[in-house]
Amino acid sequence: MRIGVFVCHCGSNIAGTVDVERVAREALKLPGVVFSDTNKYTCSAPGQESVCSAIKENALDRVVIASCSPRMHEATFRKMIAEKTDLNPYMLEIANIREQCSWVHKDREQGTRKACDLVAMAVAKVSCDRELFTTNLPVERRALVIGGGIAGIQAALDIADAGFPVTLVERESSIGGKMVMLDKTFPTMDCSACICTPKMSEAAENPNIEIKSLTEVESVSGYIGSFDVTLREKAKYVDYDVCTGCGLCETKCPTKKIPSEFNQGLSTRTAIYKPFPQAVPSKPTIDAEHCKKLQSGKCGVCEKVCPTGAIRYDDVDRVTTQRYGAIVVASGYELIDWTGLYGEYGAGRYPDVITGLQFERIVNASGPTEGHILRPSDRTEPKTTVIVKCVGSRDPNKGVSYCSRACCMYAAKHAHQYLDKVPDGTCYVFYMDVRCAGKGYDEFYMRTLQDGAIYVRGRVSKIYPEGDGLVCMGEDTLSGEIVRVKADMVVLETAMVPSRGSDVLASKLNVQRGPEGFFTEAHPKLRPVETNTAGVYLAGVAQGPKDIPDTVAQAGAVASKVIGLFARGQIESNPMLSKVDVSRCSGCRACVDVCPYGALGLVQANLRENSRKVTRTVCQVNEGLCQGCGACSVACRSGALDLLGFSDEGIMQEVEMLCQ
């Protein structure tokens, strides 16, 4: 064994606290070490050059580099060894003497001694290292985007524009998500539909994008580059190849009293319907639950009036399977169901206590009131409106503990819109804080104050009816007084929560969710759109509350990751994977249950044991799915599973060395 040790000064970062020359001298005394040296900056070009030539001149077969965290430069040094020497790049160990030593110690003697120990441990581990080899896995250049809100639409457009096919899956009958329901968007107050619907039709017309509405992911198997995804497209009862979207059926359908989801229950729709005029796909579907023909066999009006004969009452769900190289999760959010949580706000009993999303519909020119601000109960113009912020948000006792981020701004927007349309009206905004960090955001809030909105700092503790109005009671925490505001309408700016079914989706995709239920990114700062499952990416509110600019930016970032993956066309496998020693495996299944990536399974294996042929159940690692997390190697009681590159033996040797 010929081990070389290279100790880095990192300028004064390490050398300031650690006597690197002494560390290099001490290293020479360790078993197997035949060469040691120091470098000013090992990662620099001359530093790398000197390491490589030392490897060649001294015929080194293992290398320890004592420098910064392996997170920083392990990949750099691996690449260097692979490209510039004949050594296997996995015969390398990094001793972290910067983050874990020089940066946290002041005393030079102590720091130097600890650095010597860390180097000794790395030497012990490198002695157990074995050559590892990567393989290239092919990548199916086709992306699946789950969720057709603005996040999903933007990601799909960006990927498709780079020339790769995309399937955009939306479980409602139209794409658009929450954004198409909004009236205007802060801070520029451009009409939401005017900027969202062109994107929707762009997606519909893009030859690289296939939109599947009323569709959900049924199951997912496989790994980055080749996910096999089964989709269930619900019966639409309308043949989209024949339907021209003329809309005659909608006008004739006798079932007209169904609350419109799009208008948040403030208007009604028919059983055969398009949720809104600009829907994409621009064709109707039958809501089977309410359709008379499908429920009781009587009616069939739409079939009679349809000029192209597109109605199919016998339509069934379609299940298809397709291979994708990458998956984008853009499943967005719902608003928290405040009625179950806030009894003191009437729990939904007072019709004039509405949500922000209902307000968006009321203020919208194509909404249920044609843009006139009329309250739901008696369709009169509210002269006093109270806006309550943080309903459900930042309220760990009743709702969620996090801030929903967009509501401070859209509350200001709502106040502005109300005062604009009801010039003689009064608008109170109850708030906990005003959080308006963003380009042009604080200016927008200031303008709302100038519009005359009255901001009261405090939570509303009770809303009760009085006469034909409502009284909002709360404490103004700045003056300490209890305030009672007689209002004609109350708007609750409710918390964003993960969209329903996120838990099921997470387990199908094997991705993690945080305590609040939003999908977890691989690293909050450095890998914000990746998940811990390679090949699965996050965009929009699915990852956490955010507004449209942030959502679109994130969708673009996701697209660039996916395009990068597809452009490469293949991925190098990580060889630091779990490996099973079947002779020790008793097939107990502990590893299968504990693996977060579904990478382990049980198989029947034909083995030779004690010169006998036996067939036993043993575990098997799927190398495409394994991420090398090591959970299985810990769960395995008999140590049948080991993590290549982090073998039990190597770790044990490190500990042994430290204890000497």
Add this chain to the structure above:
Amino acid sequence: MTANLTQQIRDRARDLLQSGTVSCFIAWEPARFEHWRTPVTIESPDEVDRIVVDEWCDQLIAKYALQRRGDGRIGMVARGCESRAVERLVADRQVSRQDVYLVGVGCTGMLDRDGGAPLKKCEECQRRNPVTYDEMVGETVEEPRPYRFGEVDRIESMEPEQRRAFFDRMFSQCAMCFACRNVCPACNCRSCFADAERVGWLEKDFGLDASRYWGLMRAFHTGDRCIECGECERACPMGLPLMTLMHKQVRDIDRLFGPYEGGGLSDAGPDPLRSYRTDDVEEFM
């Protein structure tokens, strides 16, 4: 246990062997001294008269099923503890339930071969009747479900130094004979970490460090799967109170993850300490 139980079991064993329902039948037979019993595997109907089933059958026989894997269906007398051990082996995928034929008996506790006092493990027993069986011989018995955490309470109330001293004293007497492992129905690995020489988890020398490490690792490896049969404690030649650690874990797991009984007893999914769930709240990450 009724006086004619032995005869009833012999009759059933004979029938089962004769009809070919089972290929062998595991029970007990008298050993060298009075009140000593030893496990026996009966291979033919002519040998069934060797069987005795009485209040001196102190060993758990379920684990012997592992030695007969692949040899056809295995017959066995099953008290509460045997039945739970079989469930354990099934959950650990070492046998399938169809591979064993359980002749269930209700059990009122066994006596110590030296002196005749009731065995501690039987006094703490939570399941005197089999939890699974293919047929029952005799009546089921009452389940008193005694409180079994008294010793855990006592140790928990100690000061940390006292507690450390207690366990140091316990482990310093360990002879590292691995009898606890060999009898344990949850210890069914093909190869034990303690024998992994190359990695060297466990030193081969004696000493408090090694025996403490062995004791704790054994407890952890079986913690969420312990069926509380108390065999480790009974088999320990040094008389160490091994069940205290097991009971402590049983109760902690119960409190942290909900009602729990030695794994394997419910179909609720994998054992609590070896599962991965996406709805696990990862507050620490």
